[in-house]
Amino acid sequence: MTALRNNLSALWWVPRGIVFGLMAFFIFGPLFNMLLWTVTEKWYFPHTFPLEYGFSSWEKVFAPRGGALESLGNSLVVALLTVVVSLALAIPAGYALARLKLPLRGVILLAFLIPQAFPNLTVYVNIARIFYEIGLNGTIPGVVLVHVSHGLVYAVWIATAAFSAIDPELEQAARNIGAGALRTFRDVTLPLAAPGLMASAIFVFLESLDEFTGSYFVGAPDVNMLPLLLYTTASGGNYQIASITALLLLVPSLVFMAVVERFLKADVLSRVGQ
Known part of the structure; x- marks a missing residue:
């Protein structure tokens, strides 16, 4: 009986982990995407991540x-x-x-x-x-x-x-x-x-x-x-x-x-x- 309770208690963390994971994704996902764009030289669909990185855009901004x-x-x-x-x-x-x-x-x-x-x-x-x-x-x-x-x-x-x-x-x-x-x-x-x-x-x-x-x-x-x-x-x-x-x-x-x-x-x- 004790082992069953421990297993159920352990499983209870699964939905919690999913909820916290989704919250982190919706909060930090857009911020991470923004940070990627600040150092992106070339990025287009269907690529998940930029093809080229660089700081040429920073030079344009502060020119x-x-x-x-x-x-x-x-x-x-x-x-x-x-x-x-x-x-x-x-x-x-x-x-x-x-x-x-x-x-x-x-x-x-x-x-x-x-x-x-x-x-x-x-x-x-x-x-x-x-x-x-x-x-x-x-x-x-x-x-x-x-x-x-x-x-x-x-x-x-x-x-x-x-x-x-x-x-x-x-x-x-x-x-x-x-x-x-x-x-x-x-x-x-x-x-x-x-x-x-x-x-x-x-x-x-x-x-x-x-x-x-x-x-x-x-x-x-x-x-x-x-x-x-x-x-x-x-x-x-x-x-x-x-x-x-x-x-x-x-x-x-x-x-x-x-x-x-x-x-x-x-x-x-x-x-x-x-």
């Missing part, structure tokens, strides 16, 4: 006329500016929503989700028309403003959660020993909220780095961005250049997500939306 370095620089500048503007708005807003007894607080938080509630295409077409009239279309400030409209969703919600996770008695103790409101916020509240704010900044950075629709309607063709370059090369059938561009987008995303895992703690997550 002065390749556009990748300019697109990467623009994407990083826009993402960093988006983070700065979003946090400048989200820190006071998040503190007020966390500490002040505001009427309709839930409605205010819900209002930051409105940009996500409508189809992006129709919203950005109208934004592009307005920006064209005031001279912001085709400029980095215009692209930054569009990215901020989406980045504020993460920035405000996570900032509110970060400030809500701080014990108010710590601020009261600082005030009781003579610290003013501004000094209490600078020396007590802000350092304690820093991990959550760092996670907020990272989410905004990644959202901006991968944003395509807003960058296309507001920035193209004057402001070249990595998502635009990725779309252009992929639609043209140049899978080598498209894969290298996708890898350039993937690397910072993986690095920053690792940082998020370190800084965004469970006590902050539990406060989101409260």
Whole structure:
């Protein structure tokens, strides 16, 4: 009887292994295929693997006329500016929503989700028309403003959660020993909220780095961005250049997500939306 149970227990790992194997295939299979394309010189059906390997596509991407370095620089500048503007708005807003007894607080938080509630295409077409009239279309400030409209969703919600996770008695103790409101916020509240704010900044950075629709309607063709370059090369059938561009987008995303895992703690997550 014991031997039968051991055999059944051993067989139970078979379906588990199949499920985990399929999950690994669907998750890492496309990534492996992308990596193969980055070093492929010749690959066509029905061959399973490339016929020739090389780095000539890398040379084309990083050539002065390749556009990748300019697109990467623009994407990083826009993402960093988006983070700065979003946090400048989200820190006071998040503190007020966390500490002040505001009427309709839930409605205010819900209002930051409105940009996500409508189809992006129709919203950005109208934004592009307005920006064209005031001279912001085709400029980095215009692209930054569009990215901020989406980045504020993460920035405000996570900032509110970060400030809500701080014990108010710590601020009261600082005030009781003579610290003013501004000094209490600078020396007590802000350092304690820093991990959550760092996670907020990272989410905004990644959202901006991968944003395509807003960058296309507001920035193209004057402001070249990595998502635009990725779309252009992929639609043209140049899978080598498209894969290298996708890898350039993937690397910072993986690095920053690792940082998020370190800084965004469970006590902050539990406060989101409260």
